[in-house]
Amino acid sequence: MTVENPAPLSLPARDADAAAWETWVRDRAAGGLARAQELVDGLRTAPPSATLDVLRQWDRASLELGNVAALGSLLGNVHPDEGVRTTAEQAEQDVSRVVTALGLDRGLFELFDGLDDGTDGGADGGADGGLDAQAARLLAKVRRDFARSGVDRDDTTRERISAINERMTEIDQEFGKVIRDDVRTVRVTPERLAGLPADWLEAHPADDDGLVTVTTDYPDAVPTRMFCHDAGVRADMLDAFLNRGWPATEPLLRELFDLRHELAGLVGFADWAAYDAEVKMIGEGPAIPAFIDRIAELAEEPMRRDLAVVLERYRQDHPGAEQVPATDAAYYEELVRKEQLQVDSQRVRTYFAFPKVREGLLAVTGRLFGLRYEEVPDAPVWHDDVTVHDVTDAETGAALGRIYLDLHPREGKYKHAAQFTLTDGVAGQQLPEGVLVCNFSRGLMEHDHVVTLFHEFGHLVHHVLGGHVDWARFAGVATEWDFVEAPSQMLEEWAWDADILRSFATDEASESIPAELVAAMRRSDDFGKGYLARVQMFYASMSYWFHVERPEDLTARMVELQGRFSPWPYRDGTHMFASFGHLGGYSSAYYTYMWSLVIAKDLFSAFDADDLFAPEVARRYRDRVLAPGGTKDAADLVADFLGRPYTFDAYAEWLAR
Structure with missing residues (x-):
């Protein structure tokens, strides 16, 4: 069923108490699960005769399940009441159980396996008698999902797979909860x-x-x-x-790694990394450490060059020191930037008052992507800190979605920065609604945090603009997971342009940030990029090897990997992995951030550095990279925009300079 103008999701009223929120979560979850069950039961008992209609019904069921999972994930991380968070987490667990059961349903597998895809001349949707490209893409992915789920295994194995999936969801939620609350x-x-x-x-x-x-x-x-x-x-x-999360999360992580490894083996893969990589751009598990080593090698010389500068400054206060301790790294980096690069972060902060930054972000992205944001002051929210904006196309006035900005820390809230889905957008069915969840100061911001805000907003824009495709499976950021960071990383560049910053970065006297200061900030930011890349490779290697090796002593293995990749020595008695939340959602694929950065630098090379708002390239980027969502492979999206396949060249040039 389609409607011309889908309305935003109706949340509980602003003055709703925790009990009302719990009731709303339970009712929406129960309703969504029931509708999904009805649609799936229809496929089991009386499937449509046309392949396209089968796919539509399945995709609608997936959308219903996605709605429940999204509210579970979001409210489980942001609602101020612990009872509501727990209820939301239960909804997410319920979806996980249903999804696992569907993936192991042999009747459904046989239905999709036997569908006519039109290659033999059937009449199922395309003008030539076959499925159109999107429907054919969906059918191929559904079939792959069943193959990866273990549907072809024996009953005992499928029962074990079901139990593993349920337990992994519980562990992942508990891991996140410990980090959030500690x-x-x-x-x-x-x-x-x-x-x-x-x-x-x-x-x-x-x-x-x-x-x-x-x-x-x-x-x-x-x-x-x-x-x-x-x-x-x-x-x-x-x-x-x-030491956040320590020691509570280590047994959770070890169990999670073991379960992931077991699951991968049960469905025919050597390890979890191989299983996970199959559906990503990188393709194969062993390609991950090869990529990590390649980046580490590219970063070696820039790392040593800049580390020598920090160490020289450190020796002024600590003669004879052989290295800079991790406890002093950020402080002495800041001294180098202030004394040698003429960038005083405390002065920089005076230009970035949070309210001005938020408004500047909306103005910049609105102009770049042709969007208009209209605040909805009376919209229902889960906390008074949250602001809500409806997003429309600036040219046509068409409704594009709704965004929620939840940007300050509070007790019980997710501790990092991320974009959460509230609803995925599907043309004629529901609008995309996304939530930015961050932990910024209410007053002055470090410029690094301004960059982070632009980064996370890149995910939000991708979610909204990609939320108007015809299939839920391809909505929003539904590309390969090692591409999703690229659009957000590229948007960071707009937080570094002097003219753009001067449009909203002003001090108490309303004086705009000087262009020469922004230039110095850019030079300062380039300082240390080699050793920051090596830190990222430390994290990526930990993400990969923890899953492949499943070491008995996670701290000991972490220390080894830190010694190999990181510029900073291990701090005795600490256990950074215990609060490394990406071990949950990203699992073995933390390399994603650097993989995406390589692509982001190539994407940005298409823009004119002297005019970042040039309409032709901005519109082409919106239409060919963001708006298609997951309707094409990420490599094809990039090639459509650049006119060629992506390369390492732009990244390598940036890292070396």
Whole structure:
């Protein structure tokens, strides 16, 4: 069933209490699951005669399940009430069980396996008697899904697969919950916080005991490690930050790695990384460490060059030092930037007041992508911090979707930065609605956080613009998972352009950020990119080898990989992996971030650096990369935009300069 103008999802009223939210979550989940079940039962008992109609019915069932999973994932991470979060998590578990059962249903497998795809002249949708390209693509992917699910295994094996999938969902949720809830603190006297920005100090008064509480949430942890003159405080903060989740998450992770490995073996793969890579651009598990090594080699010389500069500065205060400790890395990087590169981050912060940044982001992306954002002040939300905007096409006025911005930290909320789906958009069925979940200061922001905001908004724009295709399977960011970061990484470039920043980055006197300061910031950002790439390869290698090797001692293996790839030495007594949330959702594929960055640099090469709003290239990018969603392979989307296959060239040139 299609409608001309789908309406946004109706959430509980703004004044709804926790009980009303729990009821809403249960009702929407139950309704979605029931509708999906009815559609699937219809396929089992009275499937349509036409292949296209079978696919439509299956895709509609998938959309219903996706709606329930999305609300479960979102509200399980953002709702302020623990009871609502738990109810939402249960909904997500219910979907996981249903999806697993469907994937192991031999009757459904035989139905799809026997469908006429039109290659023998059947009349199922295309003008030539076959399926059109999108329907054929969907059928191929559904068949692949069944093959990967283990539907062809014996009853005992399928029962085990079902149990594994259910337990993996539970572990992943528990892992995320522990990280989300484990906010640690450092309590110190005010004088020990000398060096931190004045506005930060003002927002952190001493308590009745004469102590200031500093948390491991980003708005506290990042400036403390960058600016605090007291090395002991910096060390305490790093220890607290790196030990979040420890020791509770290690047994969860070890069980998760074992279950993933077992599942991969049951469906015919050597290990989880091989299973996971089959449906990504990279294609094969062993290609992951090869890619990691390639990036590490490209980054070796730039890393050594910039590390030498940081070490030289460190030796001014610590003569004879052989390396810079991890506890001092951010602080001395900041000193190099301030003293040698003429960039004082505390001065930079004065130009980035959060409200101005948010409005600037909307103005920039609206102009770039031809969008209009209209705030909906009375829209229902789960917390008063959340703002809501309807998104329309600036030229036609057509409704494109709705976005929610939940951008400040609070207790019980997801601790990192991510775009969550509320609804996937399907033409004529429902509008795309997405949620930006971040943890930024309400006052002045570090420019790195401005860049992060642009990055995450790139996912949101992709979700909205890609939410008008004909199939739920291909909606929004439904490309291969190692491509989804590329559009968001490319949008970061707009947070570095001097003219663009001057349009919203102003200080208290309303003076725009000087162009020469932005140029210095860019030089400063380029400093250290080699060793930052190596840090990313440390994370990527941990993500891969933890799944392939499943080491008995995760800390020991982490220390080995850190020694091989990271520029910073291991900090004794810390367990960074315990709060490495990407081990959940990204599993063995953290390499994705760097893989996508290689593509992002190539995508950006098509834009005119002197006019980042040039309409022809911006429109071509919107239409050929973002709007198609997952209707084509990512490599084809990129080639359609660039006019050629993507290469390493732009990334390698950027890294070397």
